Amino acid sequence: MRALxxxxxxxxxxxxxxxxxxxxxxxxREGFKVIxxxxxxxxxxxxGFLRSAFLKKSTEWxxxxxxxxxxxxxxxxxxxxTTDVIGKTRAQLRSYWNQQIFSGKxxxxxxxxxxxxxxxxxxxxxxxxxxLPASVDPGKARVVPVx
Amino acid sequence: xxxxxxxxxxxxxxxxxxxxGLVTATAVTLVLGRRAERQLSGIETRYVPLVELxxxxxxxxxRLTRALEDAASAADDAKLADADALVRAMHARLAEARPMIQxxxxxxxxxxxxxxxxxxxxxxxxxxIAGGAAAATLAPQIEQMRVRQLALAxxxxxxxxxxxxxxxxxxxxxRATQRQALVIDIAVxxxxxxxxxxxxxxxxxxxxRSLQAVSAGVERLASGEFATEIEVSSPDELGxxxxxxxxxxxxxxxxxxHTQALLEQTRQQADELARTSRYxxxxxxxxxxxxxxxxxxxxxxxxxxxxxxxxxxxxxHVELANTxxxxxxxxxxxxxxxxxxxxxxxxKQEIAVAQVATAxxxxxxRSMFRPLAExxxxxxxxxxxxxxxxxxxxxxxxxxxILKNLVANAIKFxxxxxxxxxxxxxxxxxxxxxxxxxIGIAREKLGWIFEAFAQAETGxxxxxxGTGLGLTIAKQxxxxxxxxxxxDSELGTGSTxxxxxxxxxxxxxxxxxxxxxxxAATPAISSxxxxxxxxxxxxxxxxxxxxxxxxxxEDDMRTMYSLASSLRGRKVTVHLATDADEALRELERTGxxxxxLLGGGAGAAERLRADARWQRLPIVTLGEPGDVPKPVDVExxxxxxxxxxxxxxxxxxxxxxxxxxxxxxxxxASATQI
Numbered sequence: 176m177r178a179l180x181x182x183x184x185x186x187x188x189x190x191x192x193x194x195x196x197x198x199x200x201x202x203x204r205e206g207f208k209v210i211x212x213x214x215x216x217x218x219x220x221x222x223g224f225l226r227s228a229f230l231k232k233s234t235e236w237x238x239x240x241x242x243x244x245x246x247x248x249x250x251x252x253x254x255x256x257t258t259d260v261i262g263k264t265r266a267q268l269r270s271y272w273n274q275q276i277f278s279g280k281x282x283x284x285x286x287x288x289x290x291x292x293x294x295x296x297x298x299x300x301x302x303x304x305x306x307l308p309a310s311v312d313p314g315k316a317r318v319v320p321v322x
Numbered sequence: 323x324x325x326x327x328x329x330x331x332x333x334x335x336x337x338x339x340x341x342x343g344l345v346t347a348t349a350v351t352l353v354l355g356r357r358a359e360r361q362l363s364g365i366e367t368r369y370v371p372l373v374e375l376x377x378x379x380x381x382x383x384x385r386l387t388r389a390l391e392d393a394a395s396a397a398d399d400a401k402l403a404d405a406d407a408l409v410r411a412m413h414a415r416l417a418e419a420r421p422m423i424q425x426x427x428x429x430x431x432x433x434x435x436x437x438x439x440x441x442x443x444x445x446x447x448x449x450x451i452a453g454g455a456a457a458a459t460l461a462p463q464i465e466q467m468r469v470r471q472l473a474l475a476x477x478x479x480x481x482x483x484x485x486x487x488x489x490x491x492x493x494x495x496x497r498a499t500q501r502q503a504l505v506i507d508i509a510v511x512x513x514x515x516x517x518x519x520x521x522x523x524x525x526x527x528x529x530x531r532s533l534q535a536v537s538a539g540v541e542r543l544a545s546g547e548f549a550t551e552i553e554v555s556s557p558d559e560l561g562x563x564x565x566x567x568x569x570x571x572x573x574x575x576x577x578x579x580h581t582q583a584l585l586e587q588t589r590q591q592a593d594e595l596a597r598t599s600r601y602x603x604x605x606x607x608x609x610x611x612x613x614x615x616x617x618x619x620x621x622x623x624x625x626x627x628x629x630x631x632x633x634x635x636x637x638x639h640v641e642l643a644n645t646x647x648x649x650x651x652x653x654x655x656x657x658x659x660x661x662x663x664x665x666x667x668x669x670k671q672e673i674a675v676a677q678v679a680t681a682x683x684x685x686x687x688r689s690m691f692r693p694l695a696e697x698x699x700x701x702x703x704x705x706x707x708x709x710x711x712x713x714x715x716x717x718x719x720x721x722x723x724i725l726k727n728l729v730a731n732a733i734k735f736x737x738x739x740x741x742x743x744x745x746x747x748x749x750x751x752x753x754x755x756x757x758x759x760x761i762g763i764a765r766e767k768l769g770w771i772f773e774a775f776a777q778a779e780t781g782x783x784x785x786x787x788g789t790g791l792g793l794t795i796a797k798q799x800x801x802x803x804x805x806x807x808x809x810d811s812e813l814g815t816g817s818t819x820x821x822x823x824x825x826x827x828x829x830x831x832x833x834x835x836x837x838x839x840x841x842a843a844t845p846a847i848s849s850x851x852x853x854x855x856x857x858x859x860x861x862x863x864x865x866x867x868x869x870x871x872x873x874x875x876e877d878d879m880r881t882m883y884s885l886a887s888s889l890r891g892r893k894v895t896v897h898l899a900t901d902a903d904e905a906l907r908e909l910e911r912t913g914x915x916x917x918x919l920l921g922g923g924a925g926a927a928e929r930l931r932a933d934a935r936w937q938r939l940p941i942v943t944l945g946e947p948g949d950v951p952k953p954v955d956v957e958x959x960x961x962x963x964x965x966x967x968x969x970x971x972x973x974x975x976x977x978x979x980x981x982x983x984x985x986x987x988x989x990x991a992s993a994t995q996i
Contacts, residue, residue, distance in 0.1 A: 248456065266395075272457050273394040276464055277387040277444065279471040286458040 206309030207252045210294065210316035212301045219320045220304075225260045228304055230271065231281050239302025243284040244293055252308040260306075260321070328558050332525050336518055343514025347507045354503030361496035368492075369484045372426055375419045376482035382412045383478070390444050394451035402448060409441050419481075428481030436477045440470040532560035539567055548575045603664045610661040614654065615884040621650040622883030659791040666798045673717040673802055675827050680710050680745060680752065686722065687743045691729045698733060701740030709747045715827030720799045724807070727796040728756040728819045736760035739816070751805065751822040758818075763811040771809060772797040796821075804828030871895035871912070872963065875905045876921030876944075881952070885921070888956040902926035909936055917942060917963050921952075940966035 209220060216237055227233040229243045246253045248265075257268055272283040287293035293305040297316045307313055386408045393401035413434065416423075420430040444467050450460050457464070539552030548571040552564040627635070628643035635643070687704045695702035725743075732741045739759025746753050763771060772793050793807075800807040804824045811817035872889065876882035877900050886896045897912055899905035905926060909915065914935070920927055921944040930936050942962050945952040950959045 245458070269457075270391075270395045273391045273451060276447065276451075276457060276467075277390045277394070279468045282461055282464045283457045285461070286456055 205252050205255065207256050207306045208309050208311075208313065208318045209304065209306050209321055210297050210313045210318050211304050212297055213315055213317045214301050215304075215317065215319075217319055219322055221322050222260055225304070225321065226262060229261050229284060231275075231284070236302060239300075242296075242300045242303040244296045244303060244305040245284050245286045246290070246293060246306065247286045247288050250308065252306070256306050329529075332521070332558075336521050336525070339514055339517050339521065343510055343517075346514075347510045350506040350510065351503055354499050354506070358496045358499040358503070361492060361499060365489065365492045365496070369489060371419075371422055372482055372484050375415070375422060376478075378415055379412065379478055379482060382408060382415065383474075386412070386441075387444075390448040394448045397452045397454060399449060399452055401452070402445060405441075405445065405448070409437075412437065423481040426481060426483075427485060428477070430481070433474075433477040433481050436470065436474045440467065440474045443467040443470050529560065532558070532564070536560055536564050536567065539564060539571075543567060543571055543574070548572075548578065599667075603667060606660065606664040610657050610664075613657050614887075617650055617654055617657070618887035619879065619883040621647055621654065622886060623879065624650060659795060662795050663791050663798075666795060666802070673720055673828070675715055675717055677713045678716055678718045678721065679713055680706065681712070683714075683721070683725075683754070684743075684745060687725060687729065690726070691733070691741070691743075694730070694733050695741055698736070700733060700736055700738070702742075703740065704743045705745070707744065707746035710745055711747060711752060711825050714752050714823060714825050716803050716823055720803055721823070724796045724799050724821055725754065725756075727792045728821065731792060732756050732758035732760065732817070732819075736816075747825075748822060750824055750826065752825050753820055753822045755818055755820040757816060759816040762813040762815050762817050763809065764813045765811075768809055768811060772807070802828070869895065870917075870963075870967070871897065871915045872917045872919050873897045873899060873905060873908055873912075873915045874919045874921065875899045875901070875926055876919075877901060878921070881921060881954070885919075885954055885956070885959075889960075892956070892960060894960075902929040905930060906933065906936075909933075915939070917966055919944060919959070919963075920948075921945065921954075938970070940970050942966060 209225065211217060211220075224233060224236075228236075228241045229245070231241075231243070233241050235241060246256075254265060257263060257265060261268060263271065275281045275283075285296070287296055287305065290307050290311040293307060294314045294316050297303040297305045298314075305316075386405055389401065389405035389408055393399070393405060416430060416434055416437070423430045423433065443463060447460055447463050447467050450463065451457060535553055539550070542550055551568050551571065554561050554564045554568070624643045624646040628640050628647055630640050630643075684704050684706050692702050729741065729743065736758040737760070741759075742755075742757045744753075744755040744757065746755070797807045800821055800823070804827065805822045808820050808822070809817060810820070872894055874882060874886055874889070874896055876885065876898075879900075882898060882900070886898060889896045895915075897908050897915060899908045902925065905918070906929065909930075917940045918930065918936075919942050927941055927943070930939070930941065940963075942949045942959065944950050944954055944959070949962050
């Protein structure tokens with residue numbers, strides 16, 4: 176019994192460690208950048224604002240409707256953004272949105288099938304906010320640092 | 323009989339008012355309270371199931387969305403079965419609640435249709451998500467679901483939300499009922515309170531007014547004013563009281579009138595009695611006087627007889643004459659006592675108060691009673707205690723009378739031993755105690771020995787003689803002198819009579835200028851009888867100087883002896899003669915007198931004047947015509963004698979004539995001591 180508990184703890188520890196290593200590695204490999212419409216007056220964004228914007232809890236900024244846009248789920252940077260900024264796992268986030276959907280409160284942000292689609296969406300809406308893998312050129316969209 | 327609102331009726335009225343108010347308030351509260359309760363319970367029965375339905379549907383809907391959520395999140399189609407089961411349950415619940423929903427103005431069919439629409443979409447969305455579709459891609463379906471969800475919510479609200487207007491109205495009705503009850507209760511309470519206050523105030527004010535009237539009336543009654551009636555103002559118990567008091571006053575008025583009439587009658591009777599008594603006393607006094615006149619004659623004549631001047635009588639006859647004389651003296655004593663008592667009782671006894679020396683009282687007692695005691699071979703002593711005041715204000719002659727009475731009694735009732743007179747001070751009084759070693763008086767008889775006409779022992783008078791008036795007179799005289807006479811005695815051992823007289827004199831003393839007679843009056847005692855001085859029959863005039871002697875010439879023996887007796891009572895030395903010859907002889911014998919009283923014997927005056935020695939002698943003629951009319955008033959006679967003597971004294975100053983001459987022996991009559 177004791178041995179079993181210890182074994183489980185050990186397994187958890189190894190897994191956690193490897194995940195951390197992998198994340199650090201991924202960040203090194205694949206960071207993200209937050210983009211907004213070029214007319215957006217924001218020069219930097221707070222992590223908390225981004226979180227509430229992507230959970231559709233903040234609905235307005237600078238006189239515009241906040242319009243968050245996700246990358247499609249196949250982009251690994253999306254998971255990174257979800258973890259770092261929204262502070263939820265993918266399952267947690269899905270649960271959150273299902274609750275919102277079936278209680279009739281709202282629907283999750285649209286998903287861009289590509290970085291270009293995200294950029295296009297951002298450029299199309301003045302209140303839009305999205306994110307791109309760090310390596311992708313944001314084009315005319317403006318990148319704002321996250322504090 | 324007018325309607326009488328009695329106290330208990332009034333108080334009862336108050337109680338009835340209070341009870342009626344209480345009952346009314348309670349009834350109103352009960353009826354309206356029950357109505358309000360019914361209204362509230364109506365609301366409950368109508369709206370509670372609706373609320374329950376609302377709650378059930380909301381709960382089931384909640385669980386349905388949760389089940390859809392779970393199925394979507396779990397990406398598991400099987401989970402949708404739970405949702406389906408819930409939908410079935412909801413349908414069942416709705417079917418059950420159809421009438422209620424219809425009642426509430428909802429439409430069950432529309433509701434169920436909306437529910438089915440919604441569920442169809444929602445199940446599709448859930449299945450899609452569960453199947454891995456990205457939510458973002460399902461936006462149209464989700465939007466549709468949301469629309470239908472809203473439509474369903476609207477239908478549900480429609481079906482289960484109570485009709486607010488009706489509910490509010492129902493509540494308002496119930497509240498109105500409660501308010502109504504409260505208002506009525508307050509109104510009743512205020513009304514009853516007001517009524518009770520008013521009734522109480524009337525009751526109290528009327529009662530107090532009536533009470534004051536009755537109280538004032540009774541006070542008037544108590545102060546003896548029966549004339550004013552109490553005003554009967556209230557027809558209640560107080561009114562009854564006032565009426566009763568008035569009746570009492572009426573009776574008291576009658577009673578008082580009756581009493582006054584009786585009193586007046588009694589007063590008249592008392593006056594009449596007093597008048598009768600006075601007449602009797604006067605009659606008695608006159609009778610005594612009338613009795614005394616012939617008695618004096620008997621005594622004088624019997625004495626003359628006993629003297630046996632001519633030596634013609636045998637010894638036996640002399641003894642008989644002496645017996646007659648003694649009997650006469652006793653009779654005289656009795657008459658004097660009766661007269662005294664009647665005078666005292668008639669209040670005619672005058673007392674003349676003056677300073678009397680205690681030493682004189684003692685001396686008087688010694689000289690007066692020692693011979694009497696020695697006659698009976700009794701010891702006699704007078705003792706004067708220490709601290710005895712030297713003088714006492716009193717009437718000497720009355721004191722002497724009392725003393726004589728007491729000591730004579732003591733000697734009379736004592737066979738052997740001694741009689742003692744003790745003079746002592748006792749408080750403000752001088753106590754003169756006369757003690758004897760005589761037969762004494764039984765204790766039960768002590769109480770009435772001072773009563774008139776009572777002697778201590780039946781048969782006493784037979785044995786000892788006497789009227790039994792002596793002690794009565796003594797007691798009454800003592801009272802007149804402001805003192806008291808008491809007795810202490812034991813049968814067979816002796817008696818002590820104590821005379822207590824106030825040293826300061828009687829309270830209402832009649833001041834008399836008469837000098838004390840302590841020395842002047844030492845009347846001779848000729849026998850064992852109580853020798854009382856002849857009491858003056860009228861207010862005594864100024865007495866003649868001591869030692870005045872007169873010659874009474876009178877041929878009527880009775881007049882002669884009664885007049886002689888009266889004059890001797892005034893301490894006048896009287897010589898007697900029946901005619902002119904005798905008168906001349908008497909003048910020769912006595913060597914002259916101060917005045918001649920000429921009663922009868924015509925020509926006597928000329929015969930007397932013929933002798934040069936008696937020429938200047940004052941002659942008072944008695945009878946009509948004369949200086950003093952017959953029957954002779956002694957006072958008037960004395961006044962005339964006094965006048966003549968004064969006249970003669972004036973002439974004597976001129977140095978003419980000789981009044982008294984040497985004694986010429988030999989006379990037919992002699993001045994006799996009675």
